[in-house]
Structure formats: C-alpha cells, structure tokens
Amino acid sequence: MEAMVTPSRTPFSPFLSSQLKPIPKPTLHLHSPIPSPPPKDADATATTFTLQQTKEIHAHIIRTQFRPTNILPAQSSPQAQLNFLITSYIKNNTPSAALNLYAHMRETAASPDNFTVPSVLKACAQLSSLRQGMEIHGFVIKAGFHWDVFVHNSLMQMYSDCGSLGFATKLFDEMPDRDVVSWSTMIRSYAWCKLFDEAIELVREMLLSGIRPSEVAIINMLNLFADVGEFTKGRPVHTYLIKNSARESPSVNATTALIDMYVKCGSISAARRVFDRMEEKSTASWAAMIAGFIRGRDMGTAMELLIEMRHNHVFPNEITMLSLVIECGSIGNLELGKWLHAYILRNGFKMSVALGTALVDMYCKCRDLWSAREMFDLMDGKDIAVWTAMIAGYAHTNCIKEAFDLFTQMKDANIKPNEITMVNLLSLCSEAGALDRGRWIHACIDKQGIEMDVVLTTSLVDMYAKCGDINAAYAVFTQTTDRDVCMWNAMINGLAMNGYGEETISLFMEMEKVGVRPNNVTFIGVLRACSHSGLVEEGKQFFSCMEHDYELVPKVEHYGCMVDLLGRAGHLDEAHEMIRRMPNEPNVIIWGALLAACKVHKNPKLGELAAKELLKLEPHNSGYNILLSNIYAIDRRWSKVAEVRKSMKDTGIKKMPGMTAIEVNGVVHEFVMGDASHPQSKKIQAMLSEMQEKLKRAGHVADTSGVYLNIDEEEKETLLNYHSEKLAMAFGLISTPPRTPIRIVKNLRVCDDCHAATKLLSHIYGRVIIVRDRNRFHRFCEGSCSCQDYW
C-alpha cells in the first residue's frame, strides 16, 4: 500500500492497479440501464432532522414498506427514501448507519443510484474506510453508472480523505472535464499530505487551464499557503484577489483567510494592512489578527485589539478564546496564558471541555504542570482529550510516575485510551528506556483494540529502538505496509543508534526503492549511522548526494554529523576544514562535535580553538566550560583548569548532573553521582564495594584521565566509583535474576573509565549490559563492547 503516500503524482503503483482493474472510462454503456439523475428538489432533503427523528423516520419507512409518508414527498421511490435516510444519517455524524443502509440497498431491489453514491462515499471518508470506499468504486464500475463530474469528484474526495492520494490522482488524471471542485479537491489532498510543491504546481496548472477559482477554491489555496508558511508563494493569490475585487470585492471569509495566511507566513505587517482595509470584520477576522500579534510576541497590541474589538461591537466567542489560548501555549507565554484564563472566567465564557483542554495544554506547554493539574482537576465531564493532554504534559517533562498514575486513574474512570494517549506514553518510555513499560503499553494497544495508525506505529518502532530491542522495532516496522517518511526515519535512526551501520544503509536503499522520498531527518540518521560505524567514505558520499541527487540543502545538523564523522575517525583537520567551508554560521553543535573529537584524539591545540568558539557563542553553558577545562587537563595545565572552574563558579554555572536510569519490574529508578537517596542504598553500597574488589582482581586499573581535577589519584578513583552508571549497575545486579540483561540509560556520555569497567563487569557477572548514552548504545557482552570506534 506504499502508493497511498507516494509523493509523485504520475506513477500508479502496479500493485494497486491490479486491485482495481479495469479503471473506469467515461464511456456510455448502451446495454446497461442508465440510472436516473438525482431528484432535484426533494423537500425532505432540505430539512435537517436530528438523529432521533431520523431513526423514527427510518423505523416508519421500514414499517410501512416504503409507502408514501407525510414527511417525504408522496411520489418518493423506495430508492429516494433510502437516499434521504442515508443523507440524514451522515448529517448526524453516524456514517456507519448510512453504510448499513447502503448494504441493505445492495441486497434489495432498491439499487443504489447516482444520488446514493456520493453520500455513501462521504460516509466512507468520514470513517476513513478505504476498503468500503473501494467496494463502492467497484460497484459503480459494475453497475455502469454514468461517469459525470459529480461521481468522479466524490470518488476523488473519498480516496483523498482515506489517505489514498494515489487513487485520487489516478482518477483526477483520467477525468475528461475537471471543474473547480475537482481541482480544489486535489489541491487540498496534496496539502494534507504536506506535498506543498505539488499542490502549488496544481494551482498554477488550474489557473493556466482557464478555471476561474471559486471562493471556496481561493480559501483552500490561502489555507494551503498558510500551511506552506512561505510569504512569496501566497502573494500571487493576494494579487489575484485584488485584481478581481475591481468587479466584486472579496468576501469577509476570503479576506480573513488572507489575514490568516499572512500571519502564518510570519508577515504581521501585511496581515495588518489587509485587516485595516476591511470594512466589515467578523469575529474570525479579529481573532486571526490577534493571534498574529500573539505569535509575533507583541502582547500589547494583541490586548489593545481585543479591547478595540469589543468597542466595535464584535465580541469574541469561545472559538476566539480557544485559538488565542492555543497560540499562547505554542509560544509558551505563561503570563499571557494566565491573563487569558482570567479573561475567560471574568467574561463568563462557557468553559467547554475543548476550552478547558486548551487551557490544560497551554499550562503544560508553559511547563506550569501545577496550574495545568489544578485546571484539570476542576473540570467536569473530562473526555479522552483532556486526560491525554494532561498525560502529555507529564510525558514531556519526563514525569514518569505521574503520567502512569494518571493513566491508571483514567482507566478507573472508564475512559478508554486512544492512539494519541498511547503515543504520549510510548514517547515517555523511549526517553526513559523503559522497555517493560513500553511492552506493556504495546500489549494494552492490542488488548484494547486501539487502531494502529502511522503515528502510533512510528512511536512503537521508536520506543523499541530507543529501548535497545531492535528486533522488536523491526518486527513492528515490517508488520505494516503503510509507511510514511517519519516511520522510515524512526527505523533508520533506530538502527543507526543501535550501531547497525550497514543495515541502516540498506534500509535507506529499500526506502528509496519503494519510492518514499527521504528528507532532512532521514539523512541525519544515515550520517549518524556512518559516524558510529566508522563508515567515513560512505558518509561523505551520502553527504554529497543529499544535495545533488535529492535537492536537500544540508543544514547545520548535517554539517554537525559530518564533523562528528570525520572527528571520530581522527580526521581532525578535515573536520576543521569542513567547518571553514560550510556556508552556514557554525553553531554550538558544530564546535561541540569538533571539541569532543579533539578530546578523544587528544588534540589540545584544535580543542582549545573549538572550546573558545563555543564559549563565544554560549558563555554560560556549563558543558562547554567543562570541556574547555578538560582540554587544559589533557596538558595538565592545572592553573588554566582552575581559572575556568572559578569563572564558572563566579557566574553561577553549575554542571548538568549526570543521571542514569534503570527500569526494574516496570519501575524506573534514577541515580545521580554519589546518590544515597535510594531506599536500598545500603545494599547498593555493599554491591559497589564487591564490584570494585572484583574489578581490581580482574586487573582493572582506574582510568582517571576522565577526572579533570587536580586532586590525588586515590580521590579520583573514589569519585569514579560513585558515577551514576555504576550505582545503577550495582542496583541492577542485586535486583534482577542472574543472567538477565541489564539495561541502563545515561543522559550524558559514558566516561572512559565506566566504559572499561563495564566491559569487565559484563564478563565477571555473566551479564549482557546495555548502556544507552546521549546518542547511542553500547552493548557489553563477555568482556567486549559492540561499539567500534575509539573505545
């Protein structure tokens, strides 16, 4: 099903074609009956009925065996009556009822007609049921319907809504006469799949083919350019609007969409000009403009407009407040968020569940978990979205316990988790390396029958990969065929960080083969794989082909990967040369990569240069100060070391604490250096002493070169023994059964001494020890380590 997300417009995957052959041609089938065109003015369809009323009419129709009723026009055929019911069910958001009726029609004499088809296709779209949609497509072919624009457009819309851009495109390409709706549908489909360039190309083609865009089409286009976020691309539509407004001025809605487009493209001034010229402004126009000022962090003007709006007798509604709160959360302005919250309460807005959720989410994004929780606890009728928003808040701040506690409470409250809830919990497990928890979530997903969409599958792949179970990650990855670029990236990066260099490259090849276009993130994974596996030449090739063959401009991150790749391999001068040649301004990632390489390959001269550049960029960053002092320590220039340390102390810079986490029986335990806060601290200390003893006997000499303090060797050794990774390992050894693997996660790089010690410990205790540090895995087994570079 790869073609469902195939980016290119033209090819129609042979796999898919074979399922739907023959593709219908708009020819007239003289021998099959041509169904009558849809009734033009059925009174009943103009009226909207509630779901309850619809059900009653349904029951009545069945009871009276399609006899004319006083609700429907007297001459209504059974067909028309059923069509009416289908439409009414769809209007009431019960697409499955509509599809059941359709199935009923197929079994009875009342065969579906040209009027039925668009309605039931809409139901399929609402349910994202590609299978049923294809079935209807097949029926349309078999029944020999007249292929008018309406049927074509409905089918395209269904395929596009079910995520099958490939089928939609195929139909579009085969249409003899495309109307403005056909074009709009395609443009919208491409925009949804984030294929903006293709969408823009379609806009161009549409205008060239002489189609005059309708208002809906114009609004669609403006929304498209708002998503693209590029000022220059949206400009032509504005020009078009101005040109045409000589005859008829654009509607308030179109102008509002224009303001929204300018705001999202970051041009507040252009938005303001349009806004000021508007004679009549709707609530939405004001909201779009105010959201723009919030986005531009101009709170003063935003507040002024909010007040001015009321002076103009336009009043904000719930949706206005909703979008303001969301915008505020995305810029993380807590002060404004609190003000908006107060404003909402003061002005008696109805606190809907949606608005409450937006507030909870806003507080979470502003990292005020306490206020978020307060709001959350106050809310009545909490639905799955609020629970998920709150869990997401805990997940993003790495509050494992709180997140899982809340998850339990949610289940106790009989709220069924959905895929979004699970994605949040999984990302938490990824971060903490909590494999057992992650597996448990996976089991929950299966048990609860939660739909595995692309995002959830990607999260699962990511979780297994980041927890070091690469086989499980691959198993999930191969179970699905509907993979988007994110999922490929997750798998590629997973292989890369687990040290599978060659495999990463072959997966990349496969991705290319099935026609998924790699993006910037993909290349970060591929380059990192080359870096970790010492594939210098391959890395250089990928780096040059990403620009030449894939038209992707390497970003600073890619240069960072290259500096890391060359640096790790010891090509320090080449790495330095790369930095000098790069078009972008080198940032901390670049110099940091060079500095780390200089430390490993003991090149204090270049290292000092890198460290000084780093400190120019971020004088207060503790990590770089420490690295600089480390560089001096290599040359044993202790006075310089002391100087840096002192300046750090003076400016109040503290070292980011090294932390190591280990999951035992689904509970994540965290340790910092010299940690004695764990309930089992005594036992851990005893274990540490035993480990130290055994290490000594095995001939381990403490590598104190990682301790860059001018203290005596014995003290250095003691310090090393209390590194957080050793504490976590000791705890792992005493609390898990013999021979089971030990997995730990460290937030910084593992130091040289801990690395050497872990190798021996894996042999001494007969354990596989898997350490995940800042960006990759070290797998220790019987006294050796999987990583191939400098260790």
Added chain:
DNA sequence: CTAGGGTTAG
C-alpha cells in the same frame, strides 16, 4: 474563516 490531545531529527 478561527476549532482541544500525537510520531522521526535537534
């Protein structure tokens, strides 16, 4: 027209 919670990389 604006419409609550989500994935990869950093």
